[in-house]
Each structure stands twice: as C-alpha cells, then as structure tokens.
Amino acid sequence: MKNWPLWEIFIRSKAGLNHKHVGSLHAADEEMAIQNARDVYTRRNEGVSIWVVKSEHITASDPDDSDPLYEPAKDKVYRHPTFYDLPDEVKHM
Amino acid sequence: MDIKSLEDRFNEKIDEDVRIEPKDWMPDNYRKTLIRQISQHAHSEIVGMLPEANWISRAPTLRRKAAALAKVQDEAGHGLYLYSACETLGVERDQLLQDLHSGKAKYSSIFNYPTLTWADMGAIGWLVDGAAIMNQVPLCRASYGPYARAMVRVCKEESFHQRQGFEIMLTLCKGSEEQKKMAQDALNRWWWPSLMMFGPTDEASTHTEQSMRWGIKRFTNDELRQKFVDATKPQADLLGITIPDKDLKWNEERGHYDFGEINWEEFFNVIKGNGPCNKQRVDARKSAYDNGAWVREAAAAHAEKKSKKQAAA
Amino acid sequence: MTDLTKYNYVLQHADNCLILGQRLGEWCGHGPILEQDIAMTNISLDLIGQARMWYQYAAEIQNEGKSEDDIAYLRDAWGYRNVLLVEQPNGDFAQTIFRQFLYDTYSCYFYEALMNSSDERLAAIAAKSHKEALYHIKWSGDWVIRLGDGTEESHNRMVAAVQELWSYAGELIKPNETEAKAHEEGYGVDLSAIKEKRDAKIREVLTEATLEVPESTYAHEGGKDGRHSEHLGYILADLQFLQRAYPGLEW
Numbered sequence: 063m064k065n066w067p068l069w070e071i072f073i074r075s076k077a078g079l080n081h082k083h084v085g086s087l088h089a090a091d092e093e094m095a096i097q098n099a100r101d102v103y104t105r106r107n108e109g110v111s112i113w114v115v116k117s118e119h120i121t122a123s124d125p126d127d128s129d130p131l132y133e134p135a136k137d138k139v140y141r142h143p144t145f146y147d148l149p150d151e152v153k154h155m
Numbered sequence: 156m157d158i159k160s161l162e163d164r165f166n167e168k169i170d171e172d173v174r175i176e177p178k179d180w181m182p183d184n185y186r187k188t189l190i191r192q193i194s195q196h197a198h199s200e201i202v203g204m205l206p207e208a209n210w211i212s213r214a215p216t217l218r219r220k221a222a223a224l225a226k227v228q229d230e231a232g233h234g235l236y237l238y239s240a241c242e243t244l245g246v247e248r249d250q251l252l253q254d255l256h257s258g259k260a261k262y263s264s265i266f267n268y269p270t271l272t273w274a275d276m277g278a279i280g281w282l283v284d285g286a287a288i289m290n291q292v293p294l295c296r297a298s299y300g301p302y303a304r305a306m307v308r309v310c311k312e313e314s315f316h317q318r319q320g321f322e323i324m325l326t327l328c329k330g331s332e333e334q335k336k337m338a339q340d341a342l343n344r345w346w347w348p349s350l351m352m353f354g355p356t357d358e359a360s361t362h363t364e365q366s367m368r369w370g371i372k373r374f375t376n377d378e379l380r381q382k383f384v385d386a387t388k389p390q391a392d393l394l395g396i397t398i399p400d401k402d403l404k405w406n407e408e409r410g411h412y413d414f415g416e417i418n419w420e421e422f423f424n425v426i427k428g429n430g431p432c433n434k435q436r437v438d439a440r441k442s443a444y445d446n447g448a449w450v451r452e453a454a455a456a457h458a459e460k461k462s463k464k465q466a467a468a
Numbered sequence: 469m470t471d472l473t474k475y476n477y478v479l480q481h482a483d484n485c486l487i488l489g490q491r492l493g494e495w496c497g498h499g500p501i502l503e504q505d506i507a508m509t510n511i512s513l514d515l516i517g518q519a520r521m522w523y524q525y526a527a528e529i530q531n532e533g534k535s536e537d538d539i540a541y542l543r544d545a546w547g548y549r550n551v552l553l554v555e556q557p558n559g560d561f562a563q564t565i566f567r568q569f570l571y572d573t574y575s576c577y578f579y580e581a582l583m584n585s586s587d588e589r590l591a592a593i594a595a596k597s598h599k600e601a602l603y604h605i606k607w608s609g610d611w612v613i614r615l616g617d618g619t620e621e622s623h624n625r626m627v628a629a630v631q632e633l634w635s636y637a638g639e640l641i642k643p644n645e646t647e648a649k650a651h652e653e654g655y656g657v658d659l660s661a662i663k664e665k666r667d668a669k670i671r672e673v674l675t676e677a678t679l680e681v682p683e684s685t686y687a688h689e690g691g692k693d694g695r696h697s698e699h700l701g702y703i704l705a706d707l708q709f710l711q712r713a714y715p716g717l718e719w
Binding site for chain 2: 486490493494496497498499500501502503504505506509510512513516517519520523536537540541560561613614615617618619621622625703706707709710711714717718719
C-alpha cells in the first residue's frame with residue numbers, strides 16, 4: 063500500500079509574526095494535512111494560521127556548502143549599524 | 156572528504172555542543188542508535204496510551220474524563236513528534252510500526268502492567284510521567300536537532316500530566332478509607348516498575364557510555380533513578396502513603412535516599428515478553444493498525460482521484 | 469424545579485453530547501492512524517466540554533444543589549434523553565464516521581438556530597458550540613466523501629454504514645413534546661426549519677461521496693423521552709461505575 067505522504071507544518075503563532083516550522087505529519091491530501099496540523103500542532107492555542115508543504119517539495123542547502131554559502135557574509139561589518147560612529151548628541155538613529 | 160575527516164568534524168561538533176541536523180554527515184552507528192532510541196521512545200508513547208485509555212470511559216467525573224482524554228491524546232501527539240524525528244533519519248513511520256508489531260522493537264516495559272483501579276490513573280501520572288520527565292528533560296539538549304526539538308515540545312506538554320496525576324492521588328488520599336486504600340495499593344504496584352523505567356544499573360547498561368559520548372544521553376540510569384527517588388519520597392509523605400520499600404531511608408552522608416534492591420529478574424522477564432499485559436498491548440496496537448489499513452488506503456485512493464481530476468481540469 | 473420543560477430540553481442536549489463523546493472516546497488509542505486518533509479525541513473533548521456547559525445549566529434550572537456530575541452520572545437509562553443515534557456502537561470506522569456525520573449535520577444547524585434563543589444562556593452555549601460543530605462537520609463530511617469515493621472496500625463499508633444508521637437520522641429533527649413546547653416558548657429551536665438545510669447537506673455530501681441517499685423515511689425514536697436501545701445500559705455501566713460503587717465521594 064502507498065503510505066500517506068509526509069508534510070512539513072508551519073504555524074503563525076500570532077497575527078503579525080512569521081510562519082515557523084513546527085514539525086511534520088502524515089496526511090493523504092493537502093486539506094487533510096491542514097486539518098491534521100490543526101489537531102496535532104494547535105491543541106494548546108498555538109496558532110492563527112497554518113501552512114503545509116509536502117516534505118518532498120522542500121529543497122535544503124547542502125551542509126557541505128556551508129563555507130561558501132555563509133562565510134562570505136561574516137566580514138561584511140559595514141552592513142550593521144554599529145559599524146558607523148556618530149556623535150553622542152545624535153540619539154536614536 | 157574522507158571518512159576520517161568527516162568523523163573528526165562530527166566529533167568536533169559534538170564536543171562543541173553544536174546540534175547535528177538531518178543532512179549532516181553522521182556515523183552509521185550514531186544513526187542506528189538514534190533510530191533505536193527515538194523509535195523506542197515513540198512506541199512507548201503510543202503503547203502507553205493503552206493502559207490509561209482503559210479508564211477514559213470510567214472516569215468518575217466529567218472534569219476527570221476531559222483531563223484523561225486530553226492526556227492520552229497528548230501521548231499520541233508525542234508519539235507522532237518522535238516518529239517524525241525518526242523519519243528525518245531515513246526510516247518511515249510504517250516501517251517502525253511494523254518493527255513494533257513484530258516484537259523487533261521494544262517499548263518501555265512499564266506499560267505491560269495493568270491498570271486495575273482508578274488510582275492507577277493517579278499513580279501513572281505521578282510516578283510514570285514523573286520518571287519520564289526526569290528522563291526527558293535532559294534530552295531537550297540531545298545532540299540530534301530534530302530529536303531535541305521534539306523533546307522540547309514533549310516536555311512542555313508533559314508538565315500537566317504529572318500534576319493531574321498527583322492531583323488525583325491527593326484527592327484520593329484526602330478522601331474515604333477506601334479511596335486511601337486504593338491510592339496505597341496503586342503506589343504498591345507502580346513503585347518498583349517506575350524505578351525500573353530508568354533501565355538497568357550503570358554497571359549492566361550496555362549503551363550508556365557511547366550514548367553519553369554522543370550526547371544522546373545526558374545522565375546515567377542510576378543518576379536519574381536516584382534523582383527520581385529523592386524527588387518522590389517527600390511527595391509520598393505529603394500524600395500520607397508509604398513507598399513499599401523497607402530499605403528506603405535518608406542517607407545524611409550521601410545527601411540522598413538509600414533504597415532497596417530492584418527485582419531485575421522481573422524487569423528482564425517483562426522485557427522478554429512475560430509481563431502481565433505484553434500480549435494485549437501489542438495485539439491492541441496491531442489490530443488498530445490492521446483494522447485501519449482500509450481507511451488509510453481509501454484516503455490515499457481518494458487523494459489520487461482528486462489530484463487526477465484537478466490535473467485534468 | 470422552576471421549569472421542568474426547559475430542564476428536560478437542556479438534558480436532551482447534554483445527554484447527546486455526553487453519550488457521543490463517550491462513544492468517540494472509546495477510539496482513543498485505537499484509531500486507524502495517529503493523526504486521526506488525535507482528531508477523534510479532539511471531537512470527543514469538544515463534546516464533553518459542551519456536555520459540561522449543558523449539565524451546569526441543567527443543574528441551575530433544577531436548583532436543588534446538584535452538580536454537573538450528579539446529573540450526568542446518577543440516573544438510570546430511562547432518565548437519559550439522548551437520541552438513539554449517539555448510543556449506537558462505534559462499529560468500524562465507516563460507521564463511526566457516518567454516525568458522526570448524521571449528528572454533525574443536525575448539531576451544526578441546531579446550534580446555528582439556537583444562537584437566536586430568547587434564553588441568553590442557551591444562546592451563549594450555542595455560540596461556542598457552533599464553532600466546534602462547524603469543524604466537526606467539515607471533518608466527518610470530508611471522511612464520508614473519502615470513504616465513499618475511495619476504494620471499493622471503503623465504498624462498500626460506507627454503503628453498509630448508511631444502511632445501518634439511516635433509520636436513526638429521523639429522530640434528530642422530529643420534535644418531541646418538550647422540543648415543541650420549548651419552541652413555542654421562544655427559547656427552543658424550530659426543528660422543522662432546519663430539516664431542509666440538513667437534508668440538503670446530507671444529499672450534497674452523499675452525492676459527492678458517490679453514495680445513494682436512502683429513500684426510507686422510517687425513524688426509530690424514543691431516546692429523547694427515555695426509551696433507549698439495549699446499548700445504553702452498557703455505556704452507563706462503564707460511565708457510572710465509580711460513582712455507583714463509591715457513592716457520594718470526591719474524585
């Protein structure tokens with residue numbers, strides 16, 4: 063028998079926040095996946111919105127590529143506000 | 156990269172307490188041990204539903220009935236989180252279930268004991284969930300990311316379980332003579348099996364050293380067992396019931412309670428399948444699975460029809 | 469007792485929720501797949517929650533110092549006023565689903581109408597329960613369709629479930645004396661007004677599920693007035709065991 067596919071579940075916990083990955087579950091189709099996510103992952107009032115994505119549709123970066131992917135961003139200090147010196151008189155900028 | 160440097164990098168991460176994630180390279184044995192440990196835990200959750208579900212229909216008040224339903228349902232949820240964590244290691248839940256049904260995979264032997272009175276619902280919450288929490292809290296820092304994250308969720312939800320169990324015990328102990336007797340009887344039956352939940356002694360434990368090295372076990376069996384006894388004895392005093400161990404007494408020097416010898420013969424017997432309910436528990440899971448096969452097939456078939464229709468439209 | 473009709477009216481609904489919640493709870497730990505085990509327990513929990521609201525109100529109307537549990541647990545079978553449908557055994561998953569669907573198609577429209585009750589308490593119970601009922605009908609309706617239009621086996625099982633339970637569909641929307649009077653007095657629901665919507669919903673879902681709507685309109689009845697099937701006694705034996713074996717204690 064063909065098993066029900068695996069789905070990744072993303073939940074928005076409060077209006078205004080991003081959806082966040084909370085885990086996975088099995089469901090036969092997308093509608094059931096939403097219902098199951100509601101029953102499994104929001105039993106304690108944890109969500110106001112649900113996204114479901116078939117796990118097989120997630121493409122993940124390769125951990126072996128982590129140096130070329132993430133190292134180059136590390137020394138770009140000028141992207142951060144603390145890089146710039148301002149006189150104390152200028153508050154809150 | 157060759158195996159040696161992969162292994163070095165893996166060990167470095169473990170040493171630095173950096174989480175291992177599903178796509179990271181990991182030693183075969185680490186993967187196998189994790190699959191065994193996580194699935195065993197998942198099986199314990201869903202087999203563990205049975206002894207308590209047994210009392211849902213007989214819960215004495217509507218409030219207790221709702222709490223019992225919610226609690227047993229949580230265990231289904233915990234099983235689900237853990238099976239999901241296991242699936243990230245490349246085994247499908249279906250395969251894991253088949254291993255449970257065939258007897259190849261183990262689950263916590265405590266669930267092979269029967270729930271005979273309502274007080275057992277209290278004792279299980281108080282002692283069994285109490286012991287489980289001792290075991291589980293350190294695993295929120297397990298080295299494998301999906302496992303640690305599942306455990307964070309489990310522990311968060313688990314905290315109400317022990318409280319509801321203790322509340323049941325407290326109500327019984329403040330109640331009639333018969334209720335008190337019921338509570339004492341439950342403690343008598345569940346105490347030793349609860350101590351066994353922490354597994355064999357450190358001396359006899361085969362996996363402890365490697366698992367500690369890998370950060371998928373944070374304390375030894377004996378350490379956790381001691382912690383449990385120390386925490387539980389004062390609670391029993393508060394309830395006014397007696398732990399069935401004449402050797403249990405405070406040891407000033409150690410700063411811990413000493414306790415009597417566990418009947419390891421019983422422990423290994425239950426693991427081997429000779430507990431009072433081993434057969435009933437596995438049979439119940441098997442029949443739920445087998446009787447559900449046509450339902451799962453139907454939903455899959457319907458989903459396929461639907462997506463074909465959508466594709467054609 | 470200030471108002472016996474209202475008390476009985478409230479009890480009918482309390483008992484429906486309790487008995488169906490009790491039945492669904494029997495699935496807990498034995499569902500066809502973990503995700504659905506959890507879903508069924510959620511519905512059971514909703515129903516027990518609804519039952520508690522109803523019983524608490526019943527206790528207030530009765531005004532004899534009794535608790536929700538005294539009323540829920542301490543009557544014999546003839547005192548229970550639930551419809552016969554909800555006490556029917558779980559059977560296979562198809563029967564559980566169809567029993568649920570028949571109840572949901574009723575309760576959804578019933579609560580919708582009850583939100584306009586002249587009795588504020590009833591309207592409040594209805595408002596809370598209606599949201600839950602909307603989810604239940606979506607769940608059970610989807611499953612009727614999946615099973616009806618799934619495999620040959622699931623289709624046959626659904627056909628058998630419809631045959632088995634159809635004769636219990638009528639009682640839900642056929643008013644007894646209590647309901648007729650409750651409607652007259654302005655706080656109860658006019659069941660004839662929801663019948664059409666309910667029948668249409670059943671037809672719509674069964675059609676999509678490739679199932680036929682039976683022509684028979686014969687309805688078993690009596691549950692609302694305390695005349696039950698043999699099943700109820702066994703449900704009560706479980707439900708009441710502790711309260712009967714150790715009367716008058718705190719749990």
